[in-house]
Amino acid sequence: MLNKWLFKQVDNSALIVFRIMFGLLIFLESVGAIFTGWIRRTLVEPDFTFTFIGFEWLQPLPGDGMYFYYAIMGVFGLMVMLGYKYRLAIISFTIMWTATYLMQKTSYNNHYYLLILICAIMAVLPANRYHSIDAKQNPEIKSISMPNWCRWIVIIQLWIVYTFASVAKFYPDWLDHTVAQRLMLSRANYPIVGELLQHEWAHICITYMGIGFDMLIIPLLLIKHTRKWAFFASIFFHLFNSIVFQIGIFPYLSLAFALFFFEPKTVRNIFLKKKELYLGNEIIIKNYKNILVSLGLIYFIIQIALPLRHHFIKDDVLWTEEGHRMSWRMMLRSKxxxxxFRVVEEETKKVHNVNLSDYVSTKQMRTVTTKPDVIWQFAQRLKKEYAEKGIKIAVYADGKVSVNNRQSKRLVDNKVNLANAKWNYFGHQEWLLPSDLYPGK
Structure with a gap:
């Protein structure tokens, strides 16, 4: 039964149109990073970047290298859109985008991670089988259908993203509108909408619309009778996010996903009027179907496990950040x-107070003052710098952090030598002090 459902052939109009839109969007994301100054601020101006731990070797290219890097990514985006050497283009873009994701986390965004996943999924989908240069040059690959799993792998991925995004919002600071109030306060100077967003009723609407939309949008898009209204709600929701939060291509990518929920005939009539509509009901089971199903199962188990892992780590994820990334915890807190930082030479006991501005950019400053993993990485960098001079040191950090404008509390045990602290990849860092964010909880 499962094989028949997964490998039943269905019309591929949605996938073909999505490929075109997706290619255009990743092209715009790439060139946009150049012209908006994002590359300059994030990858060029800093002397070094805070990478994902374990990827310290992955630093930006020197000089103007990252501008050329993103220009090449833009070319790959156009190739995806046109369906020219599609597999090479999408795999190359995926590798390059993943590398930029891992080489810096000052501008971390859940959407950057989502783009990695969608790129990886698109790399295995037959998205160049119609209305592409590949299909024109190689007519034998041309097809008006695809296996049903090609549609559902996207839908299930989206369901995981939206559901965990909704569940994560069920915590005190979101439910009492604290988060919405602080998010909107920074938008007070926006023309027309800025003043409106400061009202309590706006904060209430943002709070509960955020929870409700994320929880219900996928089921409502799947149900024929509610699909049209759910899509209109999506347009409003994502355009609001685009205008207010200015998060690049991702609201428009989210709207493009709606293609997989509408009837193929509807998609074809709007976007591909000359395409023949597939009306067959063939079931084509390939020899590699067991491998495909097994890999898909493993993939989605991981996707469900990652957002749950913080429940198995000591203390509150809002405080420690342990289990925060790759978990769809979007816009949940401000810090x-x-x-x-204090450096003590082990041999002479000479003390050096570190001036952070000598090491990090303005953009990096907020990250290094509030994120435990970045604090540890900076301590390791100091240790390496002094080791190159032949000096062994101890590094101590002392500071306070406020979450959602709560009372500031000491984050790091200032008696622990962070230069000698080992990073616990899968658990809690014992040099972090308890949060006690919600006393009596």
């Missing part, structure tokens, strides 16, 4: 704080 502010300060930190002082």
């Amino acid at each position: 502010s704080g300060y930190i002082n």
Whole structure:
């Protein structure tokens, strides 16, 4: 039964149109990073970047290298859109985008991670089988159908993203509108909408629309009778996010996903009027179907496990950040704080107070003062710098952090030598002090 459902042939109009839109969007994301100054601020101006731990060797290219890097990514985006050497283009873009994701986390965004996953999924889908240069040059690959799993792998991925995004919002600071209030306060100077967004009723709407939309949008898009209204709600929701939060291509990518929920005939009539509509009901089971099903199962188990892992790590993820990334915890908190690093030479006991601005950019400053993993990485960088001079040191950090404008509390045990602390990849860092964010909880 499962094989028949997964490998039943269905019309591929949605996938073909999505490929075109997706290619255009990743092209715009690539060139947009150049012209908006994102590359300059994030990858060029800093002397070094805070990478994902274990990828310290993955630093930006020197000089103007990252501008050329993103220009090449833009070319691959156009190749995806046109369906020219599609597999090479999408795999190459995926590798390059993943590398930029891993080489810096000052501008971390859940959407950047989502783009990696969608690129990886698109790399295995037959998205160049119609209305592409590949199909024109190689007519034998041309097809108006695809296996049913090609549609459902996207839908299930989206369901995981939206569901965990909704569940993560069920915590006090979101439910009492604290988060919405602080998010909107920074948008007070926006023309027309800025003043409106400061009202309590706006904060209430944002709070509960955020929870409700994320939880219900996928089921409502799947149901024929609610699909049209759910799509209109999606347009409003994502355009609001685009205008207010200015998060690049991702609201429009989210709207493009709606193609997989509508009837193939509807998609074809709007976008591919000359395409023949597939009306067959063939079931084509390939020899590699067991491998495909097994890999798909493993993939989705991992996707469900990652957002749950913070429940098995000591203390609150809002405080420790342990289990925060790759978990669809979107716009849940704001942090502010300060930190002082003290270097002590082991042999002479000479003390050096570190001036952070000598090492990090303005953009990096907020990250290094509030994120435990970045604090540890900076301590390791100091250790390496002094080791190159033949000096063994101890590094101590002392600072306070406020979560969602709560009372500032000390984050790091200032008696622990972070230079000698080992990073616990899968658990809690014992040099972090308890949060006690919600006393009596």
